[in-house]
Amino acid sequence: MQKTLNSLKLEFNSFSYFYRIILSVLAVVSLMIFIWNTCTHNVIIASLKVNYPHFEQDVFNISFPSDSEPIDTENFVTEDDPPKDEFDNDIPSEIGNHDYIVASGDTLSSILNQYGIEMPDIRQLVKADRHLYSLKIGQKFSWTLNTDSQLQRVVWEVSRRESRRYDRIQDKFKLSVLLKTGTWQRDRLTVVVNGSFINSAKLAGLSNSEISEVIKSLQWQIDFRKLRDGDYFKVLTMREMLDGQRQQSELIAVNLRSSGKNYYAIRAADGKFYDRRGSGLTSGFMRFPTIRRYRISSQFNPRRSNPVTGRIAPHKGVDFAVPIGTPIFSVGDGEVMVSKSSGAAGNYVAIRHGRQYMTRYMHLKTLLVRAGERVKRGQCIAFSGNTGRSTGPHVHFEIWINNHAVNPLTARLPCMRGISGEARQNYLDRVNEALLQFNSR
Structure with a gap:
């Protein structure tokens, strides 16, 4: 060791004065960065302890990353599909399994x-x-x-x-x-809630697809399950009529009044809905449920086959190899639908975000939220583990859109981006036109 140090010292002294100064500065900066990273990591862990003092202490005894091994290819997640509520059952899809608006x-x-x-x-x-x-x-x-x-x-x-x-x-x-050879006409309908929101909308003349569009347009602003009798909304649609029969329709704008407050959603030229000022109506998502991105031990694969049986056994999410005790965060605002222990999935949480999106987090160690609880984007909902059918510490993460699993790494996630520039002025013209029709008798 002494010989090595002496050799390094001679090598260092062989450099010119200028280069010795540069090397010394680089060494000091590297040491400061290392110390800063270490302190930051400790602050994060300490803050979690402060926020959740009532959980057992061993939840913070995080395993070394080397303990996080890839999941055995025979261990497929077999948990049931995400839970549905009365809206999913009462509004069946009329146009197939999935739909998408080009962005x-x-x-x-x-x-x-x-x-x-x-x-x-x-x-x-x-x-x-x-x-x-x-x-x-x-x-x-x-x-x-x-x-x-x-x-x-x-x-x-x-x-x-x-x-x-x-x-x-x-x-x-x-x-x-x-x-299509029918004629298009603009219609305005007013729906007053009396009992079930869906039944009230159907009695007013809205189809299943139109009701679904209304819900999606305002899904981030209001929970339609909690509307009260006397709440009402106005709907502007473009409908194609052929031989007196409705062929198809497109939702143009919605004005909902609930508990004395007005909510607006107007469709722009890009097919998305914005408020009266052109601001986005969606709640943004994080891409990953952890502070940083961890190694992926198993990719999303809806056509993965079991190596033993040869049958299709879809892997509907992504597995991140994280140490036991890693904080897991909700990627968006939403309502906890499930928080429990469940067979192959182990301890897991399912969160609904608006009406179209749901995320699931599986194989957890400690659950920090309960079903029915509202959570915010970035809120710690659990600590990772190795529960259920799992051969190594990891978190299985899924994103579902319209009750269909999508690839969490490539999915087009909602964001709060509004309309700007020339497009915004064109949109505001649409808003003024919609407001005039809402207020006309």
Whole structure:
């Protein structure tokens, strides 16, 4: 050791005075960074102890990262699908298994990849119709899957007048262009809540799909399950009529009044809803449920097959190899739907965010929230563990959109971004037009 130190000293002295100064400064800066990181880590752990003094002490005895090994490929999460409530049961889907509004920067592959649709299917879709390279903001996609989790049918609403349908025939897709010949008219409906919100809306003439759109438009502002008798809302729609029959509709704007307060949602040119000032209505999400991103021990894979049985056993989330006792955070504002111990999932938490989104956190050690509790984005909801069907410490994290699991690493998450620039002025013109129609007799 002494010889090594002497050699380093001679080597250091061989440098010029200028370089010796530079090396000394770098060494001091590196030492300060190391000390700062260590103190920051201790402050985080200490703050957690202060916030949750009533939990057992060993929850803070965090294991070394080397203890966090990849999950055995035979250990699949078999927990039931996320819990549903009366709205999920009373408003069945009328347009297939899933739908999506094209946003800025979207491509066909980026839209479908987050739902686990494989590239061979996407390539076959494009072969059937090269126009799929030219998606526009605000256009709508819907699709269904077969029993093997493969695309069965895709519908692309190019405009109000034209839809394109792609049906699977073996490994290829057949294109059918559907031109609509009905006439479009703008309608205004007023719904007064009397008992069930959904029944009141149906009695006023709204269809299941229109009710679903109303709920989605204001899902971050109000809990529709808690509306009271006498609350009311006004709805503006564009409806296509053919031979006196309604063919389809598009929600334009909603004005809901509850407990003496008005809530507004107006559709912009991008197909999304904003308030009267053009501010976003959604609540933003964090990408990961931990302070930092940990190593991924198992990827999202809706078509993963069991190596023993050969049967499809989907892995509906992402496994992060985290040490036992790692704080787990809610990625967004929401309501805890489940907080319990449940078989293969171990201790787990399910949180509903608005109406479209749900997240689940599994194999936890200690649960810090209860069912029915409201949580905020970034709130610590649990500490990670190794419970349930698990061969190593980790957290299994899922994101569900419209009751369908999506890839947490690539999913298009909600954000609070509003409208700016020229688009905002165009939007405000829409707002003024909607307000005039809401207030007209």
